[in-house]
Each structure stands twice: as C-alpha cells, then as structure tokens.
Amino acid sequence: MIEPIIDSRVIEQLSKLLKSARHIVITCHLSPDGDALGSTLGLCRVLRNMGKDAYVVVPDQVPRALQFIPAVRDVVVYTMAQLRGRFLVRNADLIFCLDFNTLRRIDKLGEVIEMSNAPRVLIDHHLDPDDVFDVKISFPRLSSTCEVVYRTLQQMALLRYVDTEVAQCLFVGMMTDTGNFTYSSDYPEIYEIVAHLVSYNINKQWLYRMAMNTFSTDSLRLQGYALSEKMQVFPEDGAALITLTKEELERFNYRKGDTEGLVNKPLCAPEVRWVMFLREDADQIKVSCRSEGDFSVSDICARYFGGGGHKNAAGGDFHGTMDEAVEAFHKVLDDCRQQNICQNIFYKRNK
Ligand code: 5GP
Ligand code: MN
Numbered sequence: 362m363i364e365p366i367i368d369s370r371v372i373e374q375l376s377k378l379l380k381s382a383r384h385i386v387i388t389c390h391l392s393p394d395g396d397a398l399g400s401t402l403g404l405c406r407v408l409r410n411m412g413k414d415a416y417v418v419v420p421d422q423v424p425r426a427l428q429f430i431p432a433v434r435d436v437v438v439y440t441m442a443q444l445r446g447r448f449l450v451r452n453a454d455l456i457f458c459l460d461f462n463t464l465r466r467i468d469k470l471g472e473v474i475e476m477s478n479a480p481r482v483l484i485d486h487h488l489d490p491d492d493v494f495d496v497k498i499s500f501p502r503l504s505s506t507c508e509v510v511y512r513t514l515q516q517m518a519l520l521r522y523v524d525t526e527v528a529q530c531l532f533v534g535m536m537t538d539t540g541n542f543t544y545s546s547d548y549p550e551i552y553e554i555v556a557h558l559v560s561y562n563i564n565k566q567w568l569y570r571m572a573m574n575t576f577s578t579d580s581l582r583l584q585g586y587a588l589s590e591k592m593q594v595f596p597e598d599g600a601a602l603i604t605l606t607k608e609e610l611e612r613f614n615y616r617k618g619d620t621e622g623l624v625n626k627p628l629c630a631p632e633v634r635w636v637m638f639l640r641e642d643a644d645q646i647k648v649s650c651r652s653e654g655d656f657s658v659s660d661i662c663a664r665y666f667g668g669g670g671h672k673n674a675a676g677g678d679f680h681g682t683m684d685e686a687v688e689a690f691h692k693v694l695d696d697c698r699q700q701n702i703c704q705n706i707f708y709k710r711n712k
Pocket of ligand 2: 396397486
C-alpha cells in the first residue's frame with residue numbers, strides 16, 4: 362500500500378492548474394542525468410497521453426549515455442535551439458520544474474522561465490527549494506524525482522495514462538538516482554512502485570545495461586587511469602580525492618559523461634567514507650562529492666563550493682586553478698579534523 366504523502370490541497374491546486382492548461386513546458390537541471398530526463402520525459406508522455414501539448418526543454422545537451430531513452434529525440438535543448446525554447450516557454454500556460462530546487466540550476470533557461478507568467482510547479486527531492494514556485498511538491502527523503510512524479514500521478518488519479526514508455530522513463534530515474542537501488546531506497550514502498558512499473562514490460566535488464574553499464578573504451582581507460590594514478594586516500598580522515606585536468610581528459614578523448622560513476626568508486630574501500638572528485642571543465646572546476654552515512658557532502662558543497670545537492674551526493678563549482686581547488690579540499694579536511702567530524706566517521710565504522 363503506497364501511502365498518499367502529498368497534501369490533498371496541493372493535489373487539488375495542481376489538478377485545477379492542469380485542467381485549464383493546454384501548452385505545457387517541462388524542464389530539469391543542467392547536465393541532465395537519468396532522474397532529470399526520466400522524470401521530465403515520463404511526465405511529458407503522460408501529459409501527451411492526456412491530450413496536452415507538452416514539451417521537454419532542457420538547459421543543455423543530453424549526455425550520450427542517456428540518448429538510448431526513446432523519447433529523447435523530442436527534447437528541445439536550449440543551448441542548441443534558443444528561439445524554439447524561448448517560444449515554447451513564452452507560449453506555455455503551465456511550467457513544470459523537475460529535479461532541481463533553484464532556477465540557478467538551469468542557467469540561462471532560468472531567466473526565460475523567470476520572465477514567464479505561467480504558474481511554476483516544482484516536483485523534486487532536493488533540500489531547501491527556493492520560493493519561486495507556485496506549487497511545491499518536494500520530498501528530499503524520497504529516492505528520486507521520478508518517484509515523486511509517480512506518487513503525484515497516483516494521487517491525482519492519472520496512473521491510467523502510464524504506458525510502457527512512461528514506466529521505462531520513471532524506472533530509469535529511480536534506478537540511476539539510487540545506484541541501482543543501493544542507497545536512498547531502504548523503504549518498502551519504493552519496491553511497490555518498481556513492481557508496478559515492471560508490470561509494463563519495461564525490460565529492466567536492458568535499461569540497466571544502457572543507463573548504468575555502458576562506457577566507451579576511452580572512458581574505461583580514463584577511469585582506470587584516474588583510480589590507479591590520480592586517486593589519493595586519506596585514511597585518517599576517511600576521505601579520498603580524485604583530480605583530472607583538462608590535459609588528462611583530452612588524452613583520453615574525453616566526452617561529457619565519460620566520468621559518470623567514477624566518484625562512487627573510492628567508496629568501495631572500507632577506509633573511505635567520503636570522496637571529492639575535481640574535474641577541470643572549460644571555465645571552472647566541477648566538484649562532485651559522495652559519502653556514506655551521516656557525513657553530509659551537501660553541506661560541504663554548499664559551504665565551500667557554492668553548490669549543494671543531497672546528503673550523500675552533491676556538487677558545486679570551483680573558480681580557480683586545479684592546485685587551488687586541491688588546496689580547498691585540504692582546507693575542508695582541516696576543518697573536518699577541527700570539528701572532529703572524521704572521528705565520528707571512524708566511530709561509526711568501528712561500532
Ligand atoms: P553529480 O556529482 O552527479 O554531478 O551530482 C550529484 C548531485 O549533486 C546532483 O544530483 C545535484 O543534486 C547536486 N549538484 C551537482 N552539482 C551541483 C551544483 O553545481 N549546484 C548544486 N546546487 N547542486 C549540484
Ligand atoms: Mn534526482
């Protein structure tokens with residue numbers, strides 16, 4: 362039994378908005394991941410099945426690894442089709458914002474959405490959403506935005522519009538945001554939802570292969586290099602650091618998405634409880650963190666790198682050289698030592 366957790370007044374408000382909406386835009390965060398794409402495409406398909414004129418507009422390109430999702434062909438990529446993106450947003454009488462909590466996470470597209478008069482509906486699972494949304498459906502304790510979308514559809518009595526394509530999309534987001542049901546998935550109801558989605562013949566094994574276990578040989582070699590040559594472990598701090606410069610990435614013909622999942626790997630070592638991965642992009646250093654247990658990398662990313670995310674998976678940006686970014690990492694380690702945070706990690710592990 363899946364408990365209704367969304368306030369019935371919110372459901373009512375959304376039902377009203379949806380009833381009168383004809384042109385709908387659905388968007389998600391920059392560098393869309395499996396959950397961002399799964400939730401936007403799944404919801405878009407439901408709305409189209411209801412007879413709505415719905416479009417997914419994403420801020421930037423869909424990574425190669427996710428282009429297997431059939432509905433991706435219909436996505437409007439704002440950086441590549443600004444006029445069309447702007448037209449769709451201006452023409453929209455309802456805008457869904459999925460898998461992000463602040464318009465800053467959608468870059469230039471955020472400015473266009475901010476100017477629109479259409480009501481904005483947030484469906485998300487990140488902490489502390491901004492106040493720019495007219496309807497907020499935000500559940501940070503849930504696995505994924507896809508799960509929140511499913512629960513929203515259920516409470517709005519719209520599950521009859523789910524078909525195989527919708528089920529595939531929603532499953533992809535739930536699978537990828539939980540590391541194939543490893544973390545953020547320790548409650549029975551998530552499997553009731555999965556059971557329902559699997560009943561649509563979604564071909565779960567194929568979705569896993571495509572979304573989580575397909576890498577180019579260049580990417581495999583890059584990940585091998587990063588782990589063997591560029592991973593530093595700090596056992597006393599329960600920490601690990603991986604850095605990759607632009608030059609190193611180019612050596613392995615880096616394409617966006619090639620380092621997906623790499624940041625999780627050091628957590629396999631029992632002495633590592635949190636990881637920082639620094640990747641040099643065109644004009645900044647992308648910070649990506651993972652942790653286990655109570656250690657909040659979201660706090661670290663918010664405090665030191667102007668970012669955020671979830672307790673155990675977060676990110677941010679660093680503006681400066683790689684050496685300076687590494688210095689910032691050491692500053693984090695020092696601060697954690699002073700606050701005895703690392704000892705707590707040890708304590709947990711040895712308990
Ligand atoms: P990843 O490490 O896979 O890039 O991101 C993990 C999670 O961290 C994402 O799901 C997102 O919630 C968050 N995140 C990543 N980068 C940023 C960022 O620059 N700003 C904020 N606020 N969150 C981020
Ligand atoms: Mn997500």
